[in-house]
Amino acid sequence: MLWNVDLTLVDVAIVTRDAYAEAFRVVTGRPLVKLAPAMGRPDSEIIFETLAVNGIKSEDDHLPRFLSALALAFADRRKRLGKEGRMMPGAKDALQAVARLDGVVQTVLTGTIKSNAVHKLKAFGLDRHIDFEIGGYGEEVYPKATLLQVAQGRAKTRFGGVFTSANTVVIGDSTRDVQAARIGGAAMIGVASGRSMAAELREAGADVVLPDLSNASEVVAAVAGLTSPVDRKAG
Known part of the structure; x- marks a missing residue:
C-alpha cells in the first residue's frame, strides 16, 4: 500500500516553500520570485519548471545541486514542521x-x-x-x-x-x-x-x-x- x-x-506547505526559496538562492545566487505549483508532481519536475519561470536556463548540474540544497534546507527547518504544519x-x-x-x-x-x-x-x-x-x-x-x-x-x-x-x-x-x-x-x-x-x-x-x-x-x-x-x- x-x-x-x-x-x-x-x-507543510509553508516550510516547503521556505526550503525551496533557500535552495534556489544557494543554487542560483538569486532570490526566488515564483515557485512552480506542486499539483502532485515530483520535486524534480517542480525544480526544472521553477528554474524556467524564474529565467534560469537549466544546466546539467542544476538538478543534483538543487536536490542536495533542498534536502539541507528542509532538514534545517524540520523543527518548524510540527508548529507551522x-x-x-x-x-x-x-x-x-x-x-x-x-x-x-x-x-x-x-x-x-x-x-x-x-x-x-x-x-x-x-x-x-x-x-x-x-x-x-x-x-x-x-x-x-x-x-x-x-x-x-x-x-x-x-x-x-x-x-x-x-x-x-x-x-x-x-x-x-x-x-x-x-x-x-x-x-x-x-x-x-x-x-x-x-x-x-x-x-x-x-x-x-x-x-x-x-x-x-x-x-x-x-x-x-x-x-x-x-x-x-x-x-
Missing part, C-alpha cells in the same frame, strides 16, 4: 488501522524527495508503520506512474511475489495520483482532502473516494476490498 504524503497525510484529519488512526491488516506493508509514493518525506512524517509521528526503503520518491526522475512500478519492483525484491493492481493500493488526494495508479498498475483510493474534489477523483477513475481519512474503518474496508494476497510463487 502506497501513501501520497502532501495533503493526504500532512500539510498540520497532520491531515485521521491520518495517524488510518495508518495504525491499516497496519493491523494481515500481510499489508505500507510505504509512500510521493513527489517529495526521500529525506524530506521522512522528515515530514516523523514530525507528526506518522513514520512508525512506513517502510521507506520500498517507496517511490521525487528525486527519481520518472513520471509518478513509473515511480509506482519502481516501488512495486522494490517490494518484489524485498518480499517476493508479484505486485499488481490486484494487490497494490495507492491512496492520494489528486487526480495525478489517480492517473499514476491507473497507468502504473494499482487500485486507487482517492481522498478529497487536498488538490482535487471528490467528483474529480471519481471522474479520473478512483476505485473508492473518501472525503478524508477521519473514518479509519472506511479506509480499512476500502483497502481490504481492493486487494488480494500476493502470489509469492509467481515471477
